Amino acid sequence: MSDQGEMPEMPKSPMPAEVSQFRISKDPVLTRRFLKFFPSVANAPGAHNLAQRYFFFQARNAIYHGLRALRLSPGDEVLLPSYLCAAAIEPVLALRAKVEFYRIDRNCQPDFNDIERRIRPETRVVLAVHYFGYPCDIANFREFCDKRGLLLVEDCAHVFQDEVQGKPLGSYGDISVFSWRKFLPLYDGGELVLNVPRELSVTWAKEGTLSTVRAAKHLVEQSASYTDSGSLRALVSSLELAKSGWDRLRRKKTKTAPKPCTDFVGVEFDQSLVDLPMSRISRWVFRRSDVSAIVAKRRENYAFLMRELSSISGIRMMFPDLGAHHCPWVFPLVFEGIEDAHLTLRARGIPAVTWGGVRHPSVPSGEFPEAEFLYKNLVMLPVHQNLSEADLHAIVQESRLICRSYGSTAVGNQASAPCPTGDEKR
Incomplete structure (x- = not known):
């Protein structure tokens, strides 16, 4: 592994930094089954930490190389959730694999019966998403894939730090992908974690x-x-x-x-950036970030919005329970019966977004009504650690005005000071 692709461990990082030379099989499914049935081997010195870590310019590049490490071939099929940012779909298509989508309900929960129904002989990979920093049913995903001989990609692009059943998020998938620039003031930075060691050759591009x-x-x-x-x-x-x-x-x-152009434009997959490592400056910031302080502040901001918005009629919060360990990426909610609420908020200076603009054309129109609803109506509000108390009060006030003014042409005519955030990127 090139020095350009490695980085020392981040304090309290969800994944260990050491790279073990432990090998059982080149097939990750066989390796995982072996460790399951021979726990004495899995618990042996050096075998408990099988993770390999690679740091890329973008998380979408980490997905691309992770699928390469899993030996995804042209014609193989990947099952993806029907509610997903296009940036996570493009790397699959770049490898000339086929995509099939499965049902996600209005609470962003997967339908395992639908996943089962869509498995075909060419299906090799299932991708699971921890939406907005909240864990999905990842243990069930792991068991589901193990029983069917499928590989699991754990999309942790919305995860900063969390765990399920005592295991950190990012340790369940055969591969896992993180997007650190969603949480930190980074220009770039995505991480690929290979939980079952695989040979991955990356011809690292030189940082200009x-x-x-x-x-x-x-x-x-x-x-x-x-x-x-x-x-x-x-x-x-x-x-x-x-x-x-x-x-x-x-x-x-x-x-x-x-040199490859590193200006960010949209969610398309740029092949010229695929081998570019995380920049030196972004690594420097990453290593020196106060993880505990960031988690605490984001949780505090989320708790404030949860408390204040819960009293507003017409708002449905996607996750009304902050839990003990969750570190939210954003505050997802629905303004019931109000179309384009995010546009009104943006006109008033609140950086609210939806995924309507990043829906991939390969997602079938009309086949997934719950996903259609989410693309159009699920609004993401910022909970960035640098938001001030005035910013948070402005978010609540403008949300309240939208609900009160529903149906009025006066909604959105007045603008307030913008709240800064750096979260809307992959």
Whole structure:
């Protein structure tokens, strides 16, 4: 494994950083079955920690390489939830595999009977999602796949830190994928975890100077958005000038092959970025992040919104119980009977989003009514650790006004100060 793809352990990371050389079989299903029936081997020194970790520029690239490690071949089929961001679907199609979707109910819970019905001879992989930082029935997914000889991809893109039955999220799947830039002020950063060791060859691309400048500029911009510091704003301007100057210099070097463009655009899968590692600056921030403080603040913000929004008629919270360990990515809710509530909130300065704009065209229209409802109506509110008390009160106030003004043309005509957040990305 190249040094560009490894990183020291993050404090209290959900997955261990060490890489074990323990091997049983090149087939992950056989390996998992062996460990299940021979627990003495599974508990032997060095065998309890089989995880291999790779850090990529984007989580979608981690999905791509994870499926490669599972030896997904053209024509193989992957079962995906019908409510899913397109960024998680594109890597599957890039490997020329087939996609089939299974039913998700309005509470984002999987229908295992529907999954069973859709299994075919070419089905090899099932993908399970921990939506918005809340664990799905991942133990059932694991048992379901083991009994049928299927591989399990655990999508932890919305997970920062949590556990189920004493095991950390990310340790149930044959592979797991995290998206750290959803929680931290990172320009880039996704992680692939291979829980059953596989051989994975990555020809790591070299991080260019421009990529480093972009990552530094993003970090300073994130810091400046939560402060009135003039020095930080000046630093942002300096980095922008440096980036522009480097762009001009690169354009003059016509004989040099262009570096991959690392500006984020949409949810499409960019093959030129697939071998790019997590940037040096993002790794630096990642290693030094105070995990406990971030978890505590996000939980505090979520609890505030849960308490204040619960008294507003017309709001249905997706997860009205914060639990003991959950670290939420966002606050998902439905404004009952109100269309495009997120657009009204955005017009009022609240960075609310839905997945309506990131629905993949391969999801069949009309086949999954519950998913259709979620794409259109499930609104995600920010709970970012840097939100101020005034930001949280603004979110509650604007949500209350929407519910009170339902049916009135006055809704959304007045704008308030925006609440900053850096969460809406994969």
